[in-house]
Amino acid sequence: MNLRDARRAGVRDGDFVEITSRRGKAVAQARVSETIREGTCFLPFHWGRQFGFYKAANNLTLGARDPLSQQPELKACAVRIRALGEGQR
Numbered sequence: 001m002n003l004r005d006a007r008r009a010g011v012r013d014g015d016f017v018e019i020t021s022r023r024g025k026a027v028a029q030a031r032v033s034e035t036i037r038e039g040t041c042f043l044p045f046h047w048g049r050q051f052g053f054y055k056a057a058n059n060l061t062l063g064a065r066d067p068l069s070q071q072p073e074l075k076a077c078a079v080r081i082r083a084l085g086e087g088q089r
Contacts, residue, residue: 001041001081006032009081016084019043021077024059027084041081 001011011017013032018025019041028043036042045057064073 001030001032002036002038003032003034004038005041005081006030009083011081011083017081018084019060019079019081021060021079023061023063023077026057026059030081030083041079 006012011030011032013030015030016027017030018027026043043057043060060079061077062073065071066073
């Protein structure tokens with residue numbers, strides 16, 4: 001996530017964070033960088049739920065599909081990020 005966004009959210013590099021959308025939540029370890037655009041974050045979606053239910057980026061994304069190809073919209077959604085305490089990981 002972007003450095004300025006992380007500061008506003010009280011997140012430091014390496015903190016575990018909860019990422020929530022209107023559809024669900026995920027838990028991940030934050031990587032803070034100035035190279036990612038402010039107002040955006042990135043969460044890999046390659047592993048699915050094999051490492052735990054709340055590790056899946058698909059928990060957050062839209063269920064919308066292209067009407068012709070039926071390709072799901074998996075690339076973008078609005079989220080909130082908050083740092084988790086030691087006992088919440």
